[in-house]
Amino acid sequence: xxxxxxxxxxxxxxxxxxxxxxxxxxxxxxxxxxxxxxxxxxxxxxxxxxxxxxxxxxxxxxxxxxxxxxxxxxxxxxxxxxxxxxxxxxxxxxxxxxxxxxxxxxxxxxxxxxxxxxxxxxxxxxxxxxxxxxxxxxxxxxxxxxxxxxxxxxxxxxxxxxxxxxxxxxxxxxxxxxxxxxxxxxxxxxxxxxxxxxxxxxxxxxxxxxxxxxxxxxxxxxxxxxxxxxxxxxxxxxxxxxxxxxxxxxxxxxxxxxxxxxxxxxxxxxxxxxxxxxxxxxxxxxxxxxxxxxxxxxxxxxxxxxxxxxxxxxxxxxxxxxxxxxxxxxxxxxxxxxxxxxxxxxxxxxxxxxxxxxxxxxxxxxxxxxxxxxxxxxxxxxxxxxxxxxxxxxxxxxxxxxxxxx
Numbered sequence: 095x096x097x098x099x100x101x102x103x104x105x106x107x108x109x110x111x112x113x114x115x116x117x118x119x120x121x122x123x124x125x126x127x128x129x130x131x132x133x134x135x136x137x138x139x140x141x142x143x144x145x146x147x148x149x150x151x152x153x154x155x156x157x158x159x160x161x162x163x164x165x166x167x168x169x170x171x172x173x174x175x176x177x178x179x180x181x182x183x184x185x186x187x188x189x190x191x192x193x194x195x196x197x198x199x200x201x202x203x204x205x206x207x208x209x210x211x212x213x214x215x216x217x218x219x220x221x222x223x224x225x226x227x228x229x230x231x232x233x234x235x236x237x238x239x240x241x242x243x244x245x246x247x248x249x250x251x252x253x254x255x256x257x258x259x260x261x262x263x264x265x266x267x268x269x270x271x272x273x274x275x276x277x278x279x280x281x282x283x284x285x286x287x288x289x290x291x292x293x294x295x296x297x298x299x300x301x302x303x304x305x306x307x308x309x310x311x312x313x314x315x316x317x318x319x320x321x322x323x324x325x326x327x328x329x330x331x332x333x334x335x336x337x338x339x340x341x342x343x344x345x346x347x348x349x350x351x352x353x354x355x356x357x358x359x360x361x362x363x364x365x366x367x368x369x370x371x372x373x374x375x376x377x378x379x380x381x382x383x384x385x386x387x388x389x390x391x392x393x394x395x396x397x398x399x400x401x402x403x404x405x406x407x408x409x410x411x412x413x414x415x416x417x418x419x420x421x422x423x424x425x426x427x428x429x430x431x432x433x434x435x436x437x438x439x440x441x442x443x444x445x446x447x448x449x450x451x452x453x454x455x456x457x458x459x460x461x462x463x464x465x466x467x468x469x470x471x472x473x474x475x476x477x478x479x480x481x482x483x484x485x486x487x488x489x490x491x492x493x494x495x496x497x498x499x500x
Contacts, residue, residue, distance in 0.1 A: 113242035113299050121242045127297035128239055131191055131232045132251045134287040136258025138202055139225065141283040142167075144266040145206065148276045153211050166215045168458045170222025171229075172451055178227055179447030186301025187235040187443070194227025195291040203284035206277040230450060234443040237435035238299050248428040249376030256370040321437045322445055324494045325430050326452030328487055332426040333453045334460030335396065335483040339365045339423070341461040343416055346473055350407050357409055364413045368420020376425035385429045385500045386492035393488035396422025400481040404474050422484065427453070430491075433500045 113121070150160050182190040201221035208214050236251045262283065269279050343365055347358035372392070380388045399418025402411055434449040435442035468476035 127294040132254040133258035136255035137262035140259040140262030166218040167222040170219035171226040174223040174226035175451035179444035182443035183441035190231035192295040197224030199284040246377040253373030329453035330456035333456035337457040337460040365420040368417040369424040372421040372424035386495040397484035
């Protein structure tokens with residue numbers, strides 16, 4: 095059924111048709127606004143990450159209590175992702191981005207201001223809720239912009255998140271090194287995020303209610319949709335590997351490669367740099383070869399990089415391997431999120447929330463599992479799980495994407 099036929103069947107245009115009918119300038123402004131949203135989301139997450147040691151020292155937290163604080167952010171994010179999909183579908187991405195972003199910004203400014211630890215836990219949980227709401231809403235918006243433009247843009251938008259994270263960490267570190275008070279830094283970052291939100295949200299694509307019947311209806315039960323569970327499972331495996339790189343790459347360089355602290359820290363930079371570069375190239379590759387081929391090649395590259403790191407534990411080969419890991423993992427989440435937004439019978443926001451909610455368990459528990467394996471055996475064996483994850487994705491993900499017609 096064409097979009098025009100769908101309009102007569104349901105009494106109005108489908109959202110995709112309505113967005114494609116907008117002027118080119120309007121759709122391009124929406125693309126730029128969405129890029130800004132991804133950037134400030136990365137910036138705020140990195141700004142919080144810079145202050146994890148500050149939170150520990152200010153509240154005199156033991157490792158166990160610091161873990162509780164970190165889990166509050168993750169817990170708030172996961173709870174939000176399992177509940178907000180339907181709400182975003184009703185109110186639209188414009189209102190959801192604004193609500194989630196403002197919650198994130200306000201709570202970010204309060205992290206180092208609240209006087210008691212229990213208040214900190216509440217603020218961090220709400221910070222996670224705001225981050226997750228913005229995350230799902232801006233990815234749903236990205237999918238709508240991608241459909242309206244008729245070309246892939248999801249990877250580049252996730253690249254903006256990576257750039258925001260790099261900028262947030264670098265600028266935050268520089269300001270703190272020059273004597274800025276930590277609370278002032280977070281307040282400034284939150285103020286900047288708020289200004290960008292207020293400027294960007296009115297420019298994103300307008301909300302078009304989805305039909306409730308006809309071919310374009312999207313009212314299915316996401317909990318009973320096998321495609322979303324398959325995509326979520328693959329995303330979970332991808333984030334197990336990604337989380338391991340964030341938490342264990344530097345440790346591997348120090349303990350196994352026996353690198354200097356400065357060289358060890360380069361492992362994280364190599365991985366992050368590889369991710370950012372590949373995300374800005376990913377859309378062109380997806381358009382030229384297709385999503386299944388991109389995922390299979392990327393996962394194979396990540397697997398080869400990780401095997402190289404483990405088999406040749408020397409500084410140059412390890413840094414090269416971590417760069418290949420970044421290049422290989424970069425486009426996993428953009429492609430899987432784009433696929434989740436297009437599952438038939440499910441609203442984009444609900445599909446994204448479902449897949450993201452499953453995936454973030456991998457980011458949360460994956461590094462812990464690898465640490466447990468390393469405790470029983472050694473870190474090389476623990477990180478072999480990452481190579482296995484990449485191999486599983488290379489084998490399974492293309493089959494799932496082809497079956498979904500992505």
